[in-house]
Amino acid sequence: MVDHTREILEILSNIHFFDMLNEEQLLTVSEQLDTVFFKQNEIIFEEGTEADGFYIVLSGRISIQQETNHDPIEISICQKGDYFGEEGLDFDKYREVTAKAITNVIAIHINQKQVDVLLEVYPEIIEPIRLTIKSYRLFLKHPFSWCGPREAVHFVARKNSFFLWLGLVPPIILGVTSTLLFLYFYFVDSTQNTWLSIFFGSITILFLGWFLWKLIDWSNDFSIITNRRVVSLEKVALFYESRQEAPLDAILSVETRTSQIGRWIGYGDVVIRTFTGVINLKRMSKPDLIVRLVNDERGRASHQSSKIRRISKEDTLRSRIGYDRRETSDYEEEIGEEEADQLEVPLKVKSSGLMEFLSTFFGLRIEKNGVITYRTHWFILLKKVIWPSLALILLLFVFIYSVFEFYPSINFDIILLVQFGIGIGLFVWWLYQYWDWRNDRYIVTDDQLIDLYKRPLGQEQRRSAPIKNIQTVEFERLGLISLILNFGTVFIRVGDTTLTFDYVYNPSQAQQDIFERYQQFNQKQKIREKEALRDEVAEWIEIYHEVVQKKSKSDESTPDEENSGYNIGDVEN
Incomplete structure (x- = not known):
């Protein structure tokens, strides 16, 4: 049987309620844990059953489902290094979700008796576990639909x-x-x-x-940490909504900021710095624990990437020098499959009703051949054309009045001609405002963000930035009208500049589109770089292997040459 001790130690050290234990303590903990195996599509536990502990994933993927209107809805997917079954950290609880193995799974199981022993021996893990339970219960009440495929929410909390x-x-x-x-x-x-x-x-x-x-x-403000990003969600009822987020691999540092009163009460700010932006998780309980959790997520992602690269290098080397393929068990996930899943694009769930119909009618979001084009909200068009439209309506009433008042006087033709000229002018004004609105476009391609604006019959202004340089993506909805009609501004920080997608429909969807393109671009870039590096290193190893083989053959042939029967010294004598 394969010994998973080293792997278990690495995973435990990256889980925030074990990361304060030293290696000897982690080894003691690992010796008390049970390794369990589940086949693909096997039910690990069902909603409503008694909680018998919790699990940590060593290999494979698990679907976490919750029953809604008698239909199971997938709310999260756990993979290597994730934990699930948090109800088992509390006593006398029942399962609130169903866990089902998507692939063959190896997991660590910690039953409630073992949890009780761990809490008694290591009291320093009590607070992190309480934080985990509180976060888990809040997540079950408020699942977030904007999460991508294989994106698991590991922490969610409100302000203190x-x-x-x-x-x-x-x-x-x-x-x-x-x-x-x-x-x-x-x-x-x-x-x-x-x-x-x-x-x-x-x-x-x-x-x-x-x-x-x-x-x-x-209750509308949330701070969220997933296995991909950190999110700050703020909403002032009826007035304002904002979502700031940063990918884990864009984070430079994480720190806490507290006052004396905050230290007495137990709250503080968690400040997350990226290359050019800052995300502030304000007034959080146990800010030190949240910093540890963010750092653990970053460490876990880095460790997993390193292991994938190492296995991939081994597979490439074996292929290039003619060795047999690496032996894998039924419970080991294929690297190619994992990388492919990271590139999945989530299904875009559109809201129904009048707003969606108007969005489609005005072409506020158009996706064609992988290029997404946004236009400013139709409410902005309405503001632009309101005065020429009112003027045209007023002119229509004046025309009707003129027909009854002046027809068939000799001045009627002149009045009609004047009104027609004014109508042409007003209609040109209306068309100008419409094309001015229509020419204001925001474009997202596979590798570029483009802010394009062109005045009718005027100059074109074009700003662009590469997607790979994105640091943070935020959006704001200000005022009651923007909340009701669901439009706002998306801010994309790229290097030293900030691109804005002004007054776009459903800004949270636009933010998600940009984030997903960033994720896809980075994953593709990493795969290309890894493949190029693997091929280069494999070529060096292959050349080295050939040189060694030639040297071995040369050494084997040397004794035969020395005893060939032809001796120059004998001839000279």
Whole structure:
């Protein structure tokens, strides 16, 4: 049987609730764990069954599904280094999801008794486990549809609850005060102060609305870490929505920023720096643990990439020098398959209804031959053509009035000619505004981002940037109208410049499109670089192998030449 000890140690060291243990402690932990095997399509556990511990994936892929309206919906996919079955970290719990093996799977199983022992021996892992359980429960309530294929959410949290209560204190105090005054004037002194009771009753309703708004506002902000990126999602109810994200491989450093009050209460900011941008996860509980989690995700991704490169190099060398293929077990995932899956493009789920119909009608997002073209929202077109449209409508009413007032006077032809000339001018104005809107385009190709603007009969302005240089992608929706009509601005930081896709429909979809193109380009580039490097190294090894073989043959033939029977010394004598 294959010994997975070294592999288990590497995986445990990259899981945030074990990463504080030293190698000796990790070895002790690994000796207590059970290695389990699951065949493809095998059900590992089902929703509603008793939780018997949790699992860490050594090899293969697992689909995590949750039943919705009697239909299983896939909410996540776990792969090597991921853990699942978090209900088993808590006691006397039942499974809230179903886990099914997509491929043959090797996993580590930690039952609840073993969890209890680990918590007793290593109390430093208690807080990280609590954070994991809290994050898992929040994720089950709020799955994120924008996640790509094989993208697993490993952490999700809201701001520290201290700020929820801090925001709720004013409406609670004022609401209770206005409620008491309303009750007093309504029941005790209603005969003389009817208007006061109505006033304080209305104020109570306003404070109740304020209370609900603050509660919804706090619950709409999320900080998310997946196996691919870090995301900060902020939404001010009815006014503003923003999503900032950065790929893990674009992160330069992760640090915490806390105040004295924050250290007392247990909150702080997690500052994530990329080459040109900063993502700030604000007012997070246990910021130090979140920093460790981000670093573990980066380390795990780097370790997995290194292992894939090593195996790929071995396969190439074996092929070039004529050795047999590397032996693999039924539970080892093919490298080619893994790389291909990383290049998958997620299905674009479109919303139905009037907004989607108008988006299609105005061509706000067009995808053709792999090129995505965006136009500014139709609301911007409406703002551009509103005045020439109103002027044309007014001219129509004037024309109708002229027909009844002046026809068939001798001046009617002149009036009609003047109105026709004005109508032509207004129609040209309307067309100019329409083409001015239509010429404002944002284009995403496989390797370029293009901001293209051309004035009708004027100059063309074109800004472009390579996708490979993207650092961060953010979007904002400002104001009630943009939230209702679902449009906003996407900000793409590329090197020292920032490209903006202004007023595009469904900015979260545009952000996701750009991020997916970035991921695809990087994966293709890495595969090309790895293949070129593998071929070059393999060629050197092949040449070395040939030289060694020639040298061996030459050494074998040397004794025969020395004993050939022809001796120059004897002839000279």
